[in-house]
Amino acid sequence: MGDSRATEKTAISPRREQDFPEWYQQVVRAAELAEPSDVRGCMVIRPWGFGIWENMQRHLDAMFRATGHRNAYFPLFIPLSYMQREAEHVEGFAKECAVVTHHRLETGADGKLGPAPSAELSEPLIVRPTSETIIGATYAKWVQSYRDLPILINQWCNVVRWEMRTRLFLRTSEFLWQEGHTVHETEAEAREETLRMLGVYETFVRDYCAIPVFSGSKSESERFPGAVETLCVEAMVQDRKAIQAGTSHFLGQNFSRASGIQFQTRDGKQEFGWTTSWGMSTRMVGTVIMMHADDDGAVLPPRIAPTHVVIIPVTPKEDTRAAVLEACDGLAAELRRARYADAPVEVEIDRRDLGGGIKNWDWIKKGVPLRVEIGPRDLQSGNVAVSRRDQPVKAKEFMPQKDFAARVPELLDTIQQNLFSRALEFRDRHTRVIDSRDEFYEFFTARNAAKPEIHGGFALAHWNGSRAVEEQIKNDLKVTIRCIPFGEAEPGRCIFTGERSARRVVWAKSY
C-alpha cells in the first residue's frame, strides 16, 4: 500500500514488507501512542494514543446516545460464583483472569510486605473480563414488568484478560472498552438491537476510522461464550490479516436465565428477558495504525486525530523570530474558529527549541493530518507551506495564508476520503473468490517459508457448515472463518467436501 521506496531510508525501521509485526511495534513507539509497562501484560497509553481513543469515545458515545442508550457504571469485581452461572461463559473466561484473594497487606515476620493471612476473602473476586454476569445480577433487580423494558445501557471501562504474549493495543492483559448491555421484551427486539449496534460499529469504523469492513455473523466455533449469535465487523489490515473491529451478541435468554432477569409479560405470564451485549475496545487504535500507517509512521484519519493541524515555526534568525511566532499564533487562532467533525479544529504550535527537520519528522511519525511551516520568507510572500500526511512526506503545497483556514475542513475531508479509498482498494485487491481447495491452500501459503512474507488476504469460499472442516483448515493454515456475511445467498458447493453450501464465507488469518 502507498509508494514502495525500497531503497530510500524511512523513518520506521524495519519497513512493513520486511517485518510487519516489528514495524507495527516501532510505529506505536515512534508515534508515542503507547508503551509496555513494568506490570506484565499492561500497557501505558500515552497522551497521543489516548487522544485517539478519546475521539473514538466521543463519536461512538454520540451514536449510542442517538440510539437511546445511556451510560452507567458497574463494579470492577465479579464474585467467583457469578462466573459459574453461565456454563459456557465460565469456560470461556475463567482461564485467564486476575483473581483477588486478599483485601489487606501487612509486613510479615520476615519484614516483607505481603497479603495479610487474616484478610483472605471468603469468596475470591475476579477482575471483570466482561460484565454480563455482574450487570445481569443488577438488571434482575430492576426488571419486574414489561413496563421496565427495554433497558439500554452502556459502560465505558477497563477489563482484564490475562495474556502471556502481548502486543500493544491488540492484545494486552488490561484494555479499555465499552460494553453495551440491553434487555428486551421480545426476541425480535433483541435481534433488532444486536443488528442496530453492529450497524453503529460499521458506520463508525467506515466513516471515522476510514476502514471498510465485512459484516456478518460468526460461525459457532468463534462465538462469544454463552451467546446464541455473534455478529461482527472484520477489517483487513496491511499484512492482509483480519482484525475484528467490533462485535454485537444476541444472547437469547441464556444470561437472563442464569441471572434471573424475569418479567411479567403483557398477558400476565413470567418470562425471561432477551438480552444483548456489544463492545469495541482500544484494539481499534491498533487497527487504525495497522490499516493506515506507512514506513514513516502513523497516518491518522482526521476525524479521530487528536490534532488536525500542527504549525511549525521556522525561525532561523533571532530578529525575525517574534514576527514568525506572532504569525503562527494568529493562524492558530483563526484555525480554531473553524469546525471539523462537530468540534473546533484542533491546532498545535510546536514551539520546542529544536531544529525544524526534527520537529517535522516527529509530526510525520505521529501522523498528524496537516503540517504547516511558517518562516520569514512566508511572512513576506503571504504564503504557508502545507504538507498532507496522506501524500509523500516531502510534498509541500504553497497556498495563501488568508485562504488556508477556510480550506482546512475541506482538506481534512479530502484526506479522510483518500484514506478510506486506499483502504478499500487494498482490501478489494486482496479479497479473492476461490472455488478450489488447491487454490485456497496456495493463497494462504507463503512462497518462501524461510522469510517473513505478507501473503494471502480474504478468501470468499463455499463451506459445508461443519466444525470439522473449520478445525482442519485452522490446523493446516491458521486460517479461520472471519464471518458469514450478510446479503444475498449464493448457493454452491463446499470447496473442501463438495457438499452443498448456502453461501460463501470469509476466510482469513487473523489477529
Place this chain on the structure above:
Amino acid sequence: MGDSRATEKTAISPRREQDFPEWYQQVVRAAELAEPSDVRGCMVIRPWGFGIWENMQRHLDAMFRATGHRNAYFPLFIPLSYMQREAEHVEGFAKECAVVTHHRLETGADGKLGPAPSAELSEPLIVRPTSETIIGATYAKWVQSYRDLPILINQWCNVVRWEMRTRLFLRTSEFLWQEGHTVHETEAEAREETLRMLGVYETFVRDYCAIPVFSGSKSESERFPGAVETLCVEAMVQDRKAIQAGTSHFLGQNFSRASGIQFQTRDGKQEFGWTTSWGMSTRMVGTVIMMHADDDGAVLPPRIAPTHVVIIPVTPKEDTRAAVLEACDGLAAELRRARYADAPVEVEIDRRDLGGGIKNWDWIKKGVPLRVEIGPRDLQSGNVAVSRRDQPVKAKEFMPQKDFAARVPELLDTIQQNLFSRALEFRDRHTRVIDSRDEFYEFFTARNAAKPEIHGGFALAHWNGSRAVEEQIKNDLKVTIRCIPFGEAEPGRCIFTGERSARRVVWAKSY
C-alpha cells in the same frame, strides 16, 4: 435549609432533621443515582447518577485542557514492591487494598472453581488505590533532561481502597476519579501547579456545583501519605459537617526520589524532578446531594444536571392525546436548539404510561431543574406550566409557550445562582468565630445526646500548631482541622493552650 414543613408529608422519609444519614441514602435511592451491588463495598452508578458524573467530567476536563494538561492511561495494577518505595505512602495505602495473587481459575478436586495453584503470581499485584508509584516508574523513563519538563498529565479511572463500612458515593471500595500527575523543573513551578489546580477545583465546585468552599492547606496529620503539602477545598453540607471536595498535593522530591525521576538541569547537573498530584472523585456527586437536596429528593445545579427540562404531557383524554404529544415534541425540538453551559439544552419527554402525579414526583425526586406540563387546556391558552426545582414543589408559573424556550437559559442561570446563594448563606450562618475553649466544646456538642441532632458547623479558631492538641480535640469531639485557610494571617492565641497562633484555622466534624 429551605422551608421546614415539619408536619407536611414529604417524598423522602425520614426528613433531614430526623436522620440525616438515612435521609441521604434514601435520596440517592429515590433519585436513582446509585445503589449497592452484591460485591462488598462496590456500588452501581445508575444512568442518572452517572450523567451527573459525566457532566462533571466534561467541565473539569475542559479546565484541565485549558491549563495545558492532556489525558493518558496507566495500568490498573501496581506491583507490590512499588508500594514500598515511598515509606509513608505504603503506610497510608497498604492497609486497605485489593490484592491479586493468581491469574487463572480452575476446577479443583472438589468440583469447585477456585484460584489455580499453578497460576500464583511470583509478585502479588495491588489494584491501584492511587497511581503515584506506577506513574512515577513511567515518568522515570520519559524524563532525561530539563527539556522533557514539565509533564502535565491527567488520568480518569477507577481506584480501589477496601472499606468495611460504606456509604454510596462518599465511601465505597471502588470509586471513579481523576488523578493529575505532573513533574516540574523547579520547586517554585511545582508549587505554582499545586495552587493552580486547587484553583481549578475551587472554580469548578463554586461555578458548576454551586457550592462555596474554604480553601487552604492541611495540617501535617491530615496530609496525603508522602506529600510535603496537601491543599484542599472544603465544603459544608446540610448536617454542617465538612466534606473535602478536591485535593492538590505538592509532593516535593519524595516520589521522584522513590521512582528515580531524574533530569539533567540547565547547568548540567542531575536533579530529582518536583512532582504534584491532584484529584477529585465521584464523592463530589454525593457532596452535591448532601448540599442541595431537600426532603423531596435531589436538587441538581443546572450546570451538572443530565437533563435540564423535563416535559410531562398531560393526556387525560384519548382525543387530545396526539395534539398534546405533538406540542411536546415541538417544544422539545425548540428547546434543544437553545444552548446552556456550552452544550445544547438537554430535554426529555416523559412518555411513560403512568399518571401525571407519579411522573411529576419522579422528576422532583430526581432533581431536574425545570418541569413543564402541557395538557389540552394549555394548547388552547398557548401557555405552559413551569415548575422550578429550587422553589416549593407545588409552585407553578404559567408562561406563554412561545417565550419559554428563549427564557430557559436565563431560568437555568437563575436556579444555579439561587442554589449557590442558599448554600453560601447556609455556610456563613453556621460558621462561627470562636475564641474560647468552652464555646468551642459547646459548639460541637449535641444538646440532646440521646437523639440524632444536627449541630455545630465550621469553627474559626486559633491553634498553636501542635499535633497533640489536634489529637485531643479529635478524641474529645471527633472534630479535626479541615484546613488552614489562605489569606491574610490574623495573629492571636491558641484557644486550647494560650500559646501564640499565626492565624485562625477551620475546625469541623467531617466525612
